[in-house]
Amino acid sequence: MLRIGTLFPTTGATSFLGAAQVAGVNAAVREINAAGGFDGAPVEVVNRDSGDATTEKAEESFAALVEKGVDVIIGPSSSVLAERLLPRAIEAGIPLISPAATYPGVGTDAEGFFARTVPAYPLQGVALGELLTAQKAAEVALVVGTDDVSGSITPTLTESLSANGGELVVTATVADAAAVASAVSKVTTAKPDAVVLATPDNGDVTKALITALVKAGYGGTKLWLTSQNLADYSQALPAGTLKDVNGVLEGGRPDDAFIAKLKVEDPGLGDVRYAAEAYDATVIAALAAILAHDDGGASIAWKLGAVTQEGIRCSSFGECADVLSTEPDIAYEGVVGPLRFDAAGDPTRARYDVLTYNGENKAARTATTEG
Template sequence: MAAAVKVAVTDINAAGGVNGKPVVLVSRDSGDASTRTAEASFADLVKNHADVVVGPVSSALAQRLLDPAQKAGVPLISPAAGYPQLADQPDFFRTVPAFGHEGTVLGSLLPGKGAKEVVLVATQEALGASIAAPLKAALAAHGGTLAASITVPLSGANAAAIAGQAKAAAPDAVVLATPDNGNLSRSLITALSSAGLGGTKLWLTGQNMADYSQALQGGMLAGVRGILEGAAADAAFQAKLKGATSGLGSFAYAPETYDAVVLAALAADLAHDDAGPAVASHLVAASTGGIKCGSYAECVDVLRTEPDIDYDGLSGTLDLDRSDAPAVASYGVYAYDGSNKYARSGTVRF
């Protein structure tokens, strides 16, 4: 993701910069949720006159930076933070959709794969709850049915009883929406598999998709599938990323990160002003409604003769909606092998 920012800044400056001036990149560490590094780094970026901050990638850290960002008038654009609680927050934008959009994706995808009757097993908190309504609506629109929606406590869950409830609904597929790959997810995966609802019947979601090769019995996840937000980086973009940072082994969220930088630059061009409030007020306009363009250079060229643009980036058609997140997004479809590791098998956009 840091490499993607470098590549985007290089491309923008090669096209003449923003409002005729080169973009200056200042990078700081966000740390993790156990430290106050994010707050200290953000304060330092403000001190160094940052107009826009791309990040943080963690939803938990994004929540903590909302107040300082609003006070400083510096918009945050996250390429990976999916918490539903982050929607409609002043000065916060993202180039990935909120987690609940996975309900729309799965509800649109599963009936076409023969899964007409679907059971949702989701936690009670906001992350799990956000997927239920979109899943039900999308299934209905594509000839499917949400046969049951089973809520799970974050602690003290009776995994065997929950699997029994799911089995009683006789589903074609089970969607598991739990917040991580910890004990709760592992116990539910094990119980669902024992109840005959594993393999190709089980779908994981973006929060609990993980490498379970050391955590679960060998072969337990064979055939299990899942989705994870994020466009695939093509070979040309991968080469540019490797040129910016050697030794890269993953390209996750790189397209979304690149697009966050370009979108901010185009917003500043539209506003004729690179100050944070001006950028924030033009980000949505840069992503939708105008003349379509697919790169910073192309969009700047359009602006020479036209007043409005619609940037479609490496992650696809952005079209930021009222919640300041993409209305449509790319998702990888993944499949697990006998070692309980997953690999991307395709891409869908909903």
Template sequence: MIRIAPAGRVLAVAAVASLALTACGGGSNTATQQTGSAAPSSAAAPAAKGDGVLTIGTLLPQTGSLAFLGPPEFAGVDLAVKEINEAGGVLGKPVVKYDTDSGDTTTNIASQSVDKLLTQKADAIIGAASSSVSESVIDKITGAGVIHFSPANTSDKFTTINDHGLYFRTSPPDKLQGRVLGDLIVADGSDTVGILAMQDSYGTGLADNVSKTVQDGGGQVVERVDYDPKAADFSADVAKLKAKNPKAIVLIGFEETAKVIQELVKQGLTSDTHKWYMVDGNTSNTNYLKMPKGTLKGVKGTIPGANAPDDFRKKLLAVNPKLEDFSYAPESYDAMNLIALATEAAKSDAGVDVAAKLSDVSKGGEKCKDFKSCDELLKAGKDIDYDGVSGPVEFNDAGDPAVATIGIYQYGPDNKYATKALEYRTGNIAG
């Protein structure tokens, strides 16, 4: 079995021609101006003309089941736009940004937000956090000749989806997260595992990957329940796990995980008698604070992304002092910087032109780590390789990052996880 190496020792995740991907997944609805190659497709993108002003739309969760991810994602984009505009903007003009809500799959908010952003002539839309939400609007976005760039999508569907060559992401695949989590469970000594997973492309895909890794590592998945996240009661689902009494319990979901946890405790499957594991969709520092202290003590969770430096976190807190989670802030920051640099390289803000340069600015040239230094190299006629806060990025032919990192986090007695991971594991993603 192929293992994922700890940070600093990069191993291939899978020896196959392509790696399937699976997913996770503040701001306002008013316009703000701040100063200071993709997957294969069966049709070319529509001809979209730029107007010389890079206009960005954000489609990130202000409401819904992933609302806790909204603040760090908005902060990441806002910080990048601030730095870009302070460095002189893009194509000699300040970046214009419009923020909207992505909601979740229970509403039509995302579609309405995209309609609004398209009328505001967005050249690129950053979002959504949820893969299912992005899947519901990708045709509308890319069909209009606009770049669809997610900082948090990991669904395998996006690798081969008809996206006109306009879909990109800075988040790694859940096949990697599933392998890291499965390896962790086995290494922690659990040979029997129960899985409670939300029933959608994110939950079932990640559960499949965890299951395979556990079994390849000599463990056994004794019970797996794919549940309806909108269910009012999870007692029957938890009872199925209780009947098998697994040593480890994997929780794959979004905000409904709080209700699942309450049922686990009620039925005696507490975190001090069973090892609980969570994932990026429910590893939160806001969703479990009302629970009795110690409910999540020792629980481990996995979140894609490399270690965010302290100075980067300080900059984010200057943008939003109320930040509790930093999940996907680096990926959001890098998405904005990459779009801006590709626009400079293309000398055009038209979506098709920018998309054609995104891969170029992410690999193969002189390394640089922020917009200002990278832009200076571009203006000097140099080829650049942007290495971001979230990692090297380096887009493969499918518009996915070729190298990815997963952090392993642990909860304390206050039901919050330490925002510095226990460890980070990095893997090459074949593509």
């Protein structure tokens, strides 16, 4: 019997994200079982709370899931928690598939026991390079923070711009508020067509950078934010500051038909972030078990990549299971699109929402792209 554990935050600072992911897993399991389950038996789900990174709740819940005999765990949602739990997962032989952990390098040394259905942060550079050059922004400046995540976008943005006829002409690093003026001067001296702001949050340094860049003539469509600093700035900045500024957010909002599936599981569900990623993670785990002819954790880990890479394309558990009854290879393309896991379990293709700010400094989706 395939037993799936979940580790999502139902308490703590990120608890608002938990319900959608639980609904995504439950929706997938409902469809898997309707299609015959695994090896003729229904798939079971065991849910546990991950809490947030300020507590040891994730470790306690992981131990409880091991005791329950789960074969694979969907979660955690946090990159920090994923890094903390990976040594335990490897020791227990239970793969983790995270729907929301975006830090680069999380699964590098995971021995196949980590995958994620959300793209790692650096992949945004691919999408941004394509979007910017399509806007005729041939010369681009990048402003990053001193943290490892912010700077990780530099190589992918550089390569994507170059591949599409553009160039990263300058990169400025900002450690604190005192460095804002120097960074903006470095940008304006280079006279780029557009600026990508890749700071780690929406705090005071980011707000100061936005204000200074807009004042220097790099507001509106010339300024792009990344998922780390996208936020509602309606109370933080004067009205109109961010008008027509764009940003990218990993995931892409699922369609109404998928949201209706989620509402079957949780009629009161509001925010649906990461539900699609949790759904696809669950389907991939079940398909990996079928491909391995075994529901053991090590066998699932061994086949996670193979489910998404090369083979006959299929877009649901039932369709993919039918293909596997006669063919050895599939390429699952689910709600979040083609993932094409690499050796570290990272998606090499991903879907992004393009968001545009209005005069009230609030962002709304205006397009979807892949990168």
